Amino acid sequence: MPADPIRRRLLLAAPALLLSGCKVFDRLPRDGGLRDVLESANTLTDLTLGNLADGHLAPEYTRADIRQPMRPNGVTSPPDEDYLRHLASGWADWRLTVEGAVERPLALSLPELMARPSRTQITRHDCVEGWSCIAEWTGVPLSRLLSEAGLRPEARFVVFRCMDTIERGLSGNVLYWESLALRDALHPQTILAYGINGGALPVPNGAPLRLRVERQLGYKMPKYLRGIEVVADLPGQGGYWEERGYDWYAGI
Numbered sequence: 001m002p003a004d005p006i007r008r009r010l011l012l013a014a015p016a017l018l019l020s021g022c023k024v025f026d027r028l029p030r031d032g033g034l035r036d037v038l039e040s041a042n043t044l045t046d047l048t049l050g051n052l053a054d055g056h057l058a059p060e061y062t063r064a065d066i067r068q069p070m071r072p073n074g075v076t077s078p079p080d081e082d083y084l085r086h087l088a089s090g091w092a093d094w095r096l097t098v099e100g101a102v103e104r105p106l107a108l109s110l111p112e113l114m115a116r117p118s119r120t121q122i123t124r125h126d127c128v129e130g131w132s133c134i135a136e137w138t139g140v141p142l143s144r145l146l147s148e149a150g151l152r153p154e155a156r157f158v159v160f161r162c163m164d165t166i167e168r169g170l171s172g173n174v175l176y177w178e179s180l181a182l183r184d185a186l187h188p189q190t191i192l193a194y195g196i197n198g199g200a201l202p203v204p205n206g207a208p209l210r211l212r213v214e215r216q217l218g219y220k221m222p223k224y225l226r227g228i229e230v231v232a233d234l235p236g237q238g239g240y241w242e243e244r245g246y247d248w249y250a251g252i
């Protein structure tokens with residue numbers, strides 16, 4: 001517990017906020033006014049929790065703490081033609097795009113990303129399903145790319161677009177996607193990782209590039225990235241799993 005009494009009081013208040021963040025209103029009708037009011041209260045709670053975590057680093061570990069390979073989860077072998085073509089060509093034509101509310105949109109190849117200053121961190125991945133893994137991640141800080149692109153004043157959220165179909169729906173395939181508040185996007189441990197445990201990122205863990213956002217749960221870390229969009233307003237519920245009832249702010 002921090003010695004600072006105000007900080008301590010805020011931390012003690014956090015469990016209550018967490019409780020109020022539960023989706024207790026999931027049984028209310030989708031189009032109900034009451035549900036909308038409760039959902040906006042929930043978003044407020046999410047933002048409050050995010051602010052409480054501001055400035056804090058997730059714990060980092062040593063190599064000796066890495067006791068297992070990184071367990072792959074969710075999509076582990078994207079079936080998508082585009083993805084398989086990029087994989088076969090060694091990512092030669094793949095580009096990470098950074099666009100939306102930015103001054104200078106970017107389209108960067110893997111070697112261009114790897115040529116930028118990198119950060120390596122040994123962190124614990126917590127999946128909402130209840131398992132954890134410690135691994136060493138290497139990548140380019142997202143803050144670096146966002147400052148290269150230059151955020152426009154209306155920028156508030158960052159949306160991540162992936163290359164993998166996670167669900168084959170009646171109205172077409174659904175690709176995985178996620179989003180973060182700018183505050184988490186700019187956090188020093190938020191990186192776009194192309195390396196794991198000293199080697200290249202393998203396909204099951206998200207090749208060629210995946211997000212690490214260390215103070216949140218696994219589903220907030222999209223793999224198989226193709227594009228980043230800076231936006232003023234969050235599209236829909238903010239991610240594939242969020243549209244299926246998961247919390248948008250998944251702080252741990």
Ligand SMILES: Nc1nc2c(c(=O)[nH]1)N[C@H]1C(S)=C(S)[C@@H](COP(=O)(O)O)O[C@H]1N2
Pocket residue numbers: 070071072073074075076126127128162163164166176177204205206218219220221222223224
């Ligand atoms: N594109 C994409 N990203 C994803 C997923 C996915 O299915 N597709 N699953 C998420 C979940 S629930 C977890 S726990 C982590 C798993 O990462 P890992 O496969 O490297 O363990 O990726 C997250 N990012």
Ligand SMILES: [Mo]
Pocket residue numbers: 073126127128129218219
């Ligand atoms: Mo997960």
